[in-house]
Amino acid sequence: MKPKLIAFAAALTVFSGYTPKSNDNLVLNNKEFSDETKLFLPDDLEATLWAESPKFYNPTNMDVDIKGRVWVTEAVNYRKYNNKAPHFKDRAEGDRVVILEDKDGDGVAETSKVFVQDKDLVSPLGIAVIGNKVIVSCAPSIIVYTDENGDDKPDKKEVFLTGFGGLDHDHSLHAMITGPDGKYYFNAGNAGPHMVTDKAGWHLRSGSNYNGGSPYNNSNKGGLVSDDGKMWVGGIAMRVNPDGTGLKVLGHNFRNSYEFTVDSYGTMWQNDNDDDGNRGVRVSWLMEGANMGYASADGTRRWENDKRPGQSNVTAHWHQEDPGVMPYGDNTGAGSPTGVAFNESDLLGEKYRGMLMACDAGRNVVFAYKPQTNGAGYDLKRQNLITSLSDKEVAVAQSSVREEEKTKWFRPSDVVVGADGAIYVADWYDSMVGGHRMTDTTGTGRIYRIAPKGKKLTTPKINLKNTKGQISALLSPAVNVRNAGFVLLAAQGSKAVKEVKKILLSTNPYHRARAIWLLSNMGPSGVTAVEEALKDSDPNIRITAFRALREVSKDISAYAAQLSKDLSPAVRREVAVAMRDLPANTSGDAIVTLATTYAGNDRYYLEALGLAAEGKEEVLYPILNAKLGGEPLKWSTAFADIVWRLHPKAALPALKERAASSALSDEQRKQAMVAIGFIKDQSAVDAMQELMAGNDAKIKEQALWWLKYRQGNEWANFKMQLPATGSEINAESQKKMLTQKLILENNTSTLKDKIAAVKIMAKDKVGGEMLIGLAVDKKLSKEITDEISKVIFSNPDQTVRVLASDYFKKPGGTVALSITKISKLQGDLKAGKLVFQGKCTSCHRVGNDGANIGPELTQIGRKFEKNGLLDAIINPSAGMAFGYESWLITKKDGSMVSGFLQADGETVVLKGMAGEKYNVKASTIASRKQFATSIMPEPTALGLSEKDLANLTDYLLTLK
Template sequence: MKYIHRIFFLVPVLISACQSHKPTVASLPLTEAQQRLPENAVGGLKTAAGLQTTLFASEPAIMNPTNMDIDEKGRVWITEAYNYRNELNPGHPYKAAGDRIMILEDRDGDGKADTAKVFYQDTCINAALGICVLGNKVIVSCSPNVFVFTDTDGDDKADKKELLFRGIGGVQHDHAIHAFTFGPDGKLYFNFGNAGDSILDKNGNVIRDADGQLIANKGKPYRQGMIFRCDEDGSHLEVMAHNFRNNYEVAVDAFGNMWQSDNDDDGNRGVRINYILEHGNYGYTDEMTGASWQSRRMNMEDSIPYRHWHLNDPGVVPNLLQTGSGSPTGMVVYEGDLLPAVFHNQMIHGEPGHNVVRSYPAKKYGAGYTATIENILESATDRWFRPSDVCVAPDGSLFVADWYDPGVGGHQVGDLDRGRIFRIAPPGSSYKVKPPVLNTAADAVAALKSPNLSTRYLAWTKLRGMGASAEGALKEMYHDGNPRYQARALWLLSRLSNGADYVKKAFEDSNEDIRIAAIRAAGEMSLSSDTLYKAMYRTLVTDTSAAVRRQLLLTMYHRREKEMPLNWALLAAQYDGKDRWYLEALGIAADGNWDACFNEWRKLPANTQHPASDHDIIWRARTAAALPLLAALIQEPDQDPLQNKRYFRAFDFYPAAESTPVLLSLLQGTHPQQASINALTFLQLDANAVPQTPAMAALLHNSLLVFNGQMEFVDLVLKYHLRDQNDHLLQMVLDTKRDDLSGYAMKTLLECGGKPLVIKAMSKQDTAAAFTLVNAIGRAQDRTNRELLRSLMQNNVYALTLRQQATRNLGHGWDGYADLWNMVERKVLPADLDTVAQAVLTHAWRQDIKAKAVAHYQPANVRHDLAPVDKLVTLPGNISGGKKVFASYCATCHLAGNTGVNFGPALTEIGSKLTKSALYDAVITPDAGISFGFEGYFFKLKDGSTVLGYIASETKDEVDVRTAGGQGVKIQQKNISSRKPYEHSLMPTGLATAMPQQELVDLVTYLSSLKK
């Protein structure tokens, strides 16, 4: 805090002399305080071979940089977030002043900023997450608004502030609006995450797409996070792709390819890199219902990281690369040549969760790509390195913004005062930037070749304004020999009055990337005449490149030329049965016109060379004509139905009126494994659609045997309310080692009238079996389960240890805590359970119950002498001891590897994401930073009961609420009386003081060892 008064009121500000210090080479390890000093910043990092990292700027000149851009002069523009989540720091003295947009400049070319200017400061841009510099205009993304600031007089001060868009998510939401970037086509590209929800124009009007569909997370058709493209003034807004979780920044290359990262639900090791197919669905939630990836469905993927994105579903574009855990941020495509060749023309990306800046070298693969990982800059010793953005300067050097914090945002901040900017270049490279001269077309063409986006914007704007007079210079650039320069020129040539001629010629270029750019350019041109469109198909419909044919398909989206279905069929006939990118392009192209496309395709001969390709197209189709063919594939006698669940899943993407008759027909088959077909069919059918006949009942009961002992068995029993399967359900509770299955089976057993059977089983005094039953009962916190637990607690016929366990199981849900406290308060709790009740209630996460219990018991075991975090991080811990502490305190709500319960964020790789100090903060003060998606909600139901948990999934019919212990509670929307956010973390406060200090140290030591 000691620097703050200087940096807020002195403009420009001379950069601290500490930046001129060379990195310290110490013979002894640095202390924690020394490691945090700017002069030691580079020493804590590791740079890729052939490159050198230098410190360009740091505190006190800047702090908490969230996003960055570099202008044509080489100046670095920063959005700061001193006020990030400022409700967590209500007493800090500069809350009223607001956050800043800073301009950092190196005037002498030594690679270090000499001055820092405040371009703009106000509370309206607190914790802005995007900045895009376009000449004298600066676009700043700060949820729920997008602002355009204009410097009208060239004094590096914002003279005008205008709205570009509004109504995007909540204030200061990390998952809402993100940065804008300038595309090679002269359009602006940007995105928002799954809290963006909707977007309004500058006047607050709802925006609809070209088809009149509302652009909002309403599922008609758009869901969750989205990518957008628009004109510079915000008009002609298009949704380029959707159904992401928290896509942070879209990067666009010279050919118009879009690339971005996407964050998973915390802890699920599903962070991904995406190559974007225009108009594609990227599968974060169910396309039809909006249900979460956690909701059970047919043909679920085998592992959570892939299940997370619905990758087995027809209609979901595949991921380019999955990188495990992380917290991905800014991305750029490096189209310079200063860095080593491995990084040329590749994505470069900040990954603060793993303290690394890395590239993903991509290789063409059919209609898509494959990619690998190549690190550029990573933490060697400094785990506070949190790269929030990357940007390319005019000289081709790479700049990295470092948020610099023990954590990575996520609604929490551990350090307010620090932040760094690094420059990466070959050793000895000076930083001398000569601003472009744009007097002539030749000047502008030279600037259009720049690796820097702001420079290219100025060049593009100049050349576009020159019109036909720039044609000669652009033609020369087109024939330069560099495909990326050629593509940049083509975009502008296509805008000329004779642009169609250039595009037609580019259709025949030997380079497939130029042909793809030409297809995209044609798609953005006015096609009032069909001649260009016809020429495109005539030339390219049998192109040897699958990628070119893919792009041709994507231009068909929602077009209605009479030749379109036949052209689609011809392209479908070239599908090889292996290329998912190509298959999804077929699906995107046929959207809204499936009947005509499918009909034309069926007129063509069967694909004898790739017979599986026809099966895939039937699976991917969305026309009633495909349903009988799906049924035929299921009934092929040499196929195992259990290995072809994907065909059953495909029925979910049709209206019930179309799918139900075909599904019912499957029950009448004679397949060698007809019982398996029947079992899967009953799972897919609406229970109300199944005829209530003895013959149908017999089929249903016989099909149960197919799934004996599996989750699907319970699904069928619950779905059809079968009350004659209680013995089987009880055996599943007793036999399974899967907590999720035993709890689900017990819940179903009780709902099907099995309570007397459970009580009878516990009366046999088999201690192990009784404990298994009590624990299974405790996994659901509905009224029936709680009543059963209370009756067990009060019945002395059961062993004390069993009754104590019932007490623990009662006290972990919202209503369960209330039930247990009421027993204490009304003095009906058996005396021999009082000690257990005390331990449960005085550490409850339900704050009102905890307060009452603490006042009642005055527990002596609550500690008040916990050392401060800066002391705790220095204390030695024991990993094996910490693992035991985890099992005792944390495993009831968190997963670590295969241990624990999937309720709160998984902690399997938490040591790669958080430092020890951040881990201590998370355990000691869980309310300070609640992971997005794990916020609690309090539901009151019309029957008077209550449910507290986080929303795992929500559709128009039901809400899937995860309660403590990981059990899911599905609530029908019609039964909800009210809902409101829960003001606390669902993780219990006081956990750190419930254990000896050494156990806390051991726990954090263990958690910090959980790394990728």
């Protein structure tokens, strides 16, 4: 690092004139148990049961209006393909939106009324009450109901935006929230594709390889490009103008962020769920434009396909070691994350101001965070705010519990801050959560109100007809109530600037931030006040001012130049983010300045630089190399990081030199190898092959892995030479089986010849796949089907044996197993472990033992109670995890291959039962079939007795 840069870096460690406030750290009081609500919460807070069924049922989401009323979306008709009537409640006229009100202010809701019931509402997952508009999120559409006369009945129904994927699916369209800029923010899960056109004609196209979970989620795909030229993937966060124009993606590649929120600085927060068994649930700060790393960058590949040697599941699950992916934030472990909210009010107590709340229904808890700036990002220290269990029990809470364990039925689905400053928590209330299933046949739901002890919180009466009332609305604890004040004050323009500027003197920084956003929309005098805020001592206020000016200014170059030298890495990060969509000739100088202040130890800052340089890497690299680089083997850690993140083609010779040099550490060489692996060019393939041909064993091994891995995706169309991998489709077997198949399909063949042919095929893996394919297409006669049934269940391939049961009758039939009977048997843990080692480790892993074919079971005891686990073992197809569906692909030449779908793009990648991967060019595929049957054999097929199952289940329940 150059001397002047060392001096500047040192200066970054001093205070920037901003002194942290005393409430910057959240220290929760000792937990106290409430006998009334059966909840644990800090002893300076109290909980009351504010409302419960029959006032409403199955609450999925809430919002609060200016009167303090709570609006609830219901999901009584929840996933009827799994939870059928008459066993469960049913609403033939559709699901409902219900209004609850505490009229006498005693902390309990007395009244409940139905705002709307609509057949278009199929388990809606989001609601926002914005003025007289009630905006409901229910895939495929965002629906706006307008109450024009204030009688709490919709007078008009409009489709605001439509085309979202996820019909009747949890990974679908989620709640809308108004931002401090007056725009609408919302998100959607990865059950795409999301093919949406805004009111100005701008097209969003977002998808991924995630299919399944419902009968309707079967057309999703990655590699889609939107009108902004970008490839948005999976779950996405968006912003749109109130009139439906200006749709913009703010972040992408989530799995299923159930909800996200925006604080008054304009900073975004969210949670996200993982694939079951990977302990990868996360609560995160969402940087604008961020790729959060669930699928591959183009959305065509599952994370398992991209997992590199030595990576943990969590690291691979979120692609944490890929350039271009944001850090995941706080990994909360296993769970089922749901609603989030951000408290900016002092009414609950000043220490709770700035508290991010995140529900986890699987863990029976509402987590609390006080985000702390750390470099360009944030530290998230998790605490249990509200739970139905002790803190120790929360750590091992389960998503499925026994009927009698009522303390574990607390399933918080949403949390909001009320207009009175209290916290409201919706409880789905069920013995299980997730997997599109439920057990509670009554649809019971609850809402708890959390308030400070000894202090009565009331909803103020706000008169929106005058400036004072409008400012009161702007300063409301309830996020969507604030919008009423924002809209009316902005409409006043310069006339209200003087009063709004008074808010800049508030001791509450979130109030100051709201004033800044508003002033930027109030004409030249307001903008001038915002420009002054660029010099504020609080970096969050400087960030807010810059964000606000970005929204209203055609040219931000002067602001960017000023703040690109700011002492706060968080402020400079925000400048970097703003450079993303600007051409190199207007952003280049600022990006270079920002790069010179990267010290080599801040992934958030590095990713912001990467966003700034997107599409400009080749232009910027020579400039950055001249300023910061030099001889490749003498690069600083910071510059090596920057080149890794940008991985321009021009850096290939230097990267190759670093990878091949024994003078560098293993980590430095590995970093160079990864950078080469992300360069999409023939020259990168050639460099990797040269490295593979070298004498360094470690580098040879890494190079071989990259070449084998990339031949199925980014380098599929480039020339490369590889040794045989053992995963090629067996051409000789295919040829032999195709000969037998021709005999079977030939009309001139005798029945005897056909029977002989199918007996040969049924004993072979490839032949068995072909027979299943013919059965799928209903091309087998009864006589031939009967003959196949006698042989195919002895096929050497487990997948063939299991899938055959869908189309062929197993000799001897099946033995019915009673979950109730087995659950009453006393299990032997040692015997159960032996059963697991003998029957299960060929597919499942516990810790470092076993194979990585099926879901990992290291903490399976956290997910299930005994009956639920027995059900999953005895009926494996009923709750099959995403990614473990079997596929059968038929190529145009008649050959077939089966396995788990790992990637679905120009090259389709299947993973076989031995962990081998098959790469199939999409252009060569004639047909494909997805099976609803799990390839996990039923217990009787494994020779397991009822006692064996009792032993196995009890052992698995200890894995926590």
